[in-house]
Amino acid sequence: MAAILGGGLGGLSTGYYLLKNNIINNNNLKLFLLEATNFCGGWIKSIKTKDYIFEQGPRTIRPKGIVGLNTLNMIQDLGLSEHIVPIRPDHPAAKNRMIYAKNNLHLLPSSLKSMFRKITPFSKPLIFALLNDIKQPNKHLQDDSIYNFVERRFGKEIADYAVSPMICGICAGDAKEISVKFLMKTLFEWEQTHGGVVKGMIRSLFKPNSDEDLELSDLARKSQEEKWNVYTIRGGLDIFPLTLHNYLKENDVNIKLNTKIEEIEFVDSGTVVLKDIAGERTEVNHVYSSIPAYSLANLVSNQHPELAQDLRDIPFVTVGIVNLHFATDKSLITPAFGFLVPPIENSPILGVVFDSCCIPDQNGTVLTVMLGGRWFKEKFGDDVKVTTLYDIAVKEISSILNITEKPSAYNVNILHRCIPQYVIGHYERVDKIRQYIKDKNLPISLVGSSYDGVGINDVIYSAKTQVLKDCT
Numbered sequence: 001m002a003a004i005l006g007g008g009l010g011g012l013s014t015g016y017y018l019l020k021n022n023i024i025n026n027n028n029l030k031l032f033l034l035e036a037t038n039f040c041g042g043w044i045k046s047i048k049t050k051d052y053i054f055e056q057g058p059r060t061i062r063p064k065g066i067v068g069l070n071t072l073n074m075i076q077d078l079g080l081s082e083h084i085v086p087i088r089p090d091h092p093a094a095k096n097r098m099i100y101a102k103n104n105l106h107l108l109p110s111s112l113k114s115m116f117r118k119i120t121p122f123s124k125p126l127i128f129a130l131l132n133d134i135k136q137p138n139k140h141l142q143d144d145s146i147y148n149f150v151e152r153r154f155g156k157e158i159a160d161y162a163v164s165p166m167i168c169g170i171c172a173g174d175a176k177e178i179s180v181k182f183l184m185k186t187l188f189e190w191e192q193t194h195g196g197v198v199k200g201m202i203r204s205l206f207k208p209n210s211d212e213d214l215e216l217s218d219l220a221r222k223s224q225e226e227k228w229n230v231y232t233i234r235g236g237l238d239i240f241p242l243t244l245h246n247y248l249k250e251n252d253v254n255i256k257l258n259t260k261i262e263e264i265e266f267v268d269s270g271t272v273v274l275k276d277i278a279g280e281r282t283e284v285n286h287v288y289s290s291i292p293a294y295s296l297a298n299l300v301s302n303q304h305p306e307l308a309q310d311l312r313d314i315p316f317v318t319v320g321i322v323n324l325h326f327a328t329d330k331s332l333i334t335p336a337f338g339f340l341v342p343p344i345e346n347s348p349i350l351g352v353v354f355d356s357c358c359i360p361d362q363n364g365t366v367l368t369v370m371l372g373g374r375w376f377k378e379k380f381g382d383d384v385k386v387t388t389l390y391d392i393a394v395k396e397i398s399s400i401l402n403i404t405e406k407p408s409a410y411n412v413n414i415l416h417r418c419i420p421q422y423v424i425g426h427y428e429r430v431d432k433i434r435q436y437i438k439d440k441n442l443p444i445s446l447v448g449s450s451y452d453g454v455g456i457n458d459v460i461y462s463a464k465t466q467v468l469k470d471c472t
């Protein structure tokens with residue numbers, strides 16, 4: 001018997017790969033999925049009406065790279081290909097990504113040609129950043145913040161106005177704390193081994209491509225041929241976890257909702273007992289934990305305080321989400337993906353997504369304002385009211401986008417500790433955690449966004465990797 005802890009995308013994908021690799025059926029294993037709330041999907045939640053969809057968590061998925069293609073393979077296998085809505089390179093949401101800085105919206109460069117032009121808020125054409133990299137000596141380091149790395153190699157403006165807002169958009173974090181390996185592992189390795197990014201890039205041109213082989217589905221191949229930028233799911237992103245949930249149910253996985261696990265007792269290398277809030281005990285041979293690292297820390301702290309401490313040391317941030325719908329005939333925005341606000345601007349908002357441009361079948365204008373993240377407590381304190389976040393969001397979009405209409409519908413949510421922060425030393429900490437589990441022979445595998453990447457693709461790929469590791 002095996003149990004999956006948590007029914008977010010990480011837990012559901014673990015179930016999918018256990019079934020697909022016949023680990024459950026071949027061994028006549030019974031599989032449980034234990035989820036604390038009354039639904040599966042974790043942070044993926046879509047509110048749907050005939051006029052709009054409010055996505056409270058993720059809304060778009062990237063198709064690129066091995067992890068992106070792997071997700072598309074899964075989507076086709078689940079029969080969801082028809083629901084996929086790609087954003088191709090000529091779509092405004094692909095071409096128009098902006099930042100709000102120095103009291104103005106600025107379009108970020110989206111082509112090689114734009115590297116040679118001076119684009120505000122940058123004071124020089126971006127090509128100069130590459131010259132800076134060639135001139136800079138390298139610095140030998142184990143890890144560094146992504147901000148320090150980019151400032152050293154490409155200059156302060158790129159760190160402040162390109163990379164810092166990008167980090168806000170991906171993990172609502174502070175680039176001055178996030179590890180360079182989170183997004184720029186290869187560039188950092190080039191600096192460490194070849195003395196600079198440009199030098200490393202030139203050498204890499206002569207090296208054979210060592211990408212892992214992955215058999216591509218028709219959908220994955222189409223995404224490559226048509227050069228999709230991102231994609232979304234018609235009818236709401238929650239269709240994805242719902243379909244996975246049904247797939248698991250149809251394959252006899254015992255899904256127990258409203259089952260919050262409060263303690264894990266490791267009996268021996270093949271026996272583990274999960275105790276839930278109602279006092280029930282589930283005994284299994286192996287656990288796949290997909291719950292956030294800080295939640296898992298509480299469950300193992302009695303028997304393994306050292307492991308619990310390392311799990312707790314992975315920080316998380318809280319994000320405020322304000323979805324807004326304006327029932328107007330004419331769109332209130334210029335077509336674009338949206339804009340991000342660099343932390344140097346000290347704004348209460350992280351950015352705004354123009355949902356009515358990215359998500360199909362919406363009437364009127366739909367926007368999502370994201371607030372707080374790494375700065376949530378500093379800006380809003382410990383018990384901010386949702387009405388305060390709403391007022392701030394409406395005031396900011398009125399001043400930045402000149403929208404003076406009152407929203408016809410809205411939804412405000414505070415997502416407590418929703419995104420892990422891969423701060424300097426994160427990857428070494430995760431290695432240490434997994435080594436501890438190996439050394440102590442604990443029958444547990446770690447999946448989910450706390451360890452191997454914070455996005456949807458990463459979580460799915462992490463589930464696949466951990467499941468395959470256990471069957472070899």
Ligand SMILES: Cc1cc2nc3c(=O)[nH]c(=O)nc-3n(C[C@H](O)[C@H](O)[C@H](O)COP(=O)(O)OP(=O)(O)OC[C@H]3O[C@@H](n4cnc5c(N)ncnc54)[C@H](O)[C@@H]3O)c2cc1C
Binds near residue numbers: 011062259261295459
């Ligand atoms: C606001 C926001 C926007 C995002 N946007 C994007 C995006 O556009 N694109 C993208 O690729 N990614 C995005 N992400 C990231 C993406 O949502 C995550 O990678 C993914 O949802 C994480 O899934 P998970 O299963 O690891 O964790 P979770 O979704 O956190 O699931 C964990 C589950 O475990 C359950 N649980 C916790 N403790 C217990 C317990 N003790 N017992 C039983 N069950 C428990 C929880 O109830 C939950 O259902 C976004 C995230 C957020 C928060």
